[in-house]
Amino acid sequence: MKAAVLHRYNTPLRVEEVDVHKPHEGEVKIRVKAAGVCHSDLYVLEGATPVPPPLIPGHEAVAVVEEVGPGVSNFAPGDVVVSSFIWPCGHCKNCARGMENLCEKFAEARAKGVLLDGHMHLSLNGTPLRVFLGGVWAEEAVVPATGLAKLPKSMHGRPELAMLGCAFMTAYGAVVNSASASPGDTVVVVGTGGVGLAAVNVAKAVGARVIAVGRNPEKLKLAKQLGAEVVNPREGDPVKAVKDLTDGRGADVVIEAVGTEETVDAAVEMTASGGRVVLVGLMAVGKRAPVHVARVVRGGITIVGSYGARPRVDLPKVISLVEKGVLRPDLLAGPFYKLEEVNEAVEALRSGRAIRPIINLTS
Numbered sequence: 001m002k003a004a005v006l007h008r009y010n011t012p013l014r015v016e017e018v019d020v021h022k023p024h025e026g027e028v029k030i031r032v033k034a035a036g037v038c039h040s041d042l043y044v045l046e047g048a049t050p051v052p053p054p055l056i057p058g059h060e061a062v063a064v065v066e067e068v069g070p071g072v073s074n075f076a077p078g079d080v081v082v083s084s085f086i087w088p089c090g091h092c093k094n095c096a097r098g099m100e101n102l103c104e105k106f107a108e109a110r111a112k113g114v115l116l117d118g119h120m121h122l123s124l125n126g127t128p129l130r131v132f133l134g135g136v137w138a139e140e141a142v143v144p145a146t147g148l149a150k151l152p153k154s155m156h157g158r159p160e161l162a163m164l165g166c167a168f169m170t171a172y173g174a175v176v177n178s179a180s181a182s183p184g185d186t187v188v189v190v191g192t193g194g195v196g197l198a199a200v201n202v203a204k205a206v207g208a209r210v211i212a213v214g215r216n217p218e219k220l221k222l223a224k225q226l227g228a229e230v231v232n233p234r235e236g237d238p239v240k241a242v243k244d245l246t247d248g249r250g251a252d253v254v255i256e257a258v259g260t261e262e263t264v265d266a267a268v269e270m271t272a273s274g275g276r277v278v279l280v281g282l283m284a285v286g287k288r289a290p291v292h293v294a295r296v297v298r299g300g301i302t303i304v305g306s307y308g309a310r311p312r313v314d315l316p317k318v319i320s321l322v323e324k325g326v327l328r329p330d331l332l333a334g335p336f337y338k339l340e341e342v343n344e345a346v347e348a349l350r351s352g353r354a355i356r357p358i359i360n361l362t363s
């Protein structure tokens, strides 16, 4: 099967013929229909998230189940699924206490670029290949069954649903699980990329008032279409703009979906006393951002990191909200590229032109 292989950081991916093993215990082999391109992939391509190449990136997909490994009873060949970037082991302490997105065994596998049982299921001319959370920029992938959720028949044939596996699952985790946003809350979303706009969509869905902060007028237009008020930092201090829109008190929740020192600082300053700052925007591993401690202490502000959501608990809820037309990945996904055009898809995201480029393997 063909896959996009990264041989060295900061070099173009090469689409090559790769061998894939049979699924092991608890694993599923999928045929990828479409896969999203996410900023987390860019971090891997640049070495800012260090997973040693050669490797195959890609961590959100819509796919068809081809073969199930021993012990997998809840999926069968032919099922259409969303493949997410989190695979809970189901047994560790965090899994046991319902925090499957923080599965300890999964975190180990992620850092090494291997599957949960530690093996590498792909090889190129005999050389084992690592994966970044699935390696779905490929015709086929082997992933743990715990990272999958089935799509109902009415949702088949929609390549944009690849976005549910990371962008929308992350947004749902941030808004619902980490921020506990509820009707009447004012939620500011800093950043209008895939996760940011998905967070706008989810926050509106829970009945919050939403203010989106971003620099790109086209993306702000989309935020408006999703029901948000908008603030452009190019037109003035965004902290002041948010304060002006909230009678001087600030927001109950600020979702930070960019990951720079400047935006993390602004997120804290925009938050009302007693409010929550939810960090979802990644920085390079090891990078730090200063925090205005006096404001955090005196304002009783909670700063919380949010990593994805629980694929077996939350992803079906996300799917159901998309089925009802409440969440709109169709507005955010694209442009669409062939696997052979993977480097163009990466460039479209890096340049900021696209919100969520999608590699469509059915085209």
Ligand SMILES: [Zn+2]
Pocket: 038, 039, 040, 041, 059, 060, 085, 166, 167
């Ligand atoms: Zn992602």
Ligand SMILES: [Zn+2]
Pocket: 088, 089, 090, 091, 092, 093, 094, 095, 096, 102, 103, 104, 105, 106
């Ligand atoms: Zn676990």
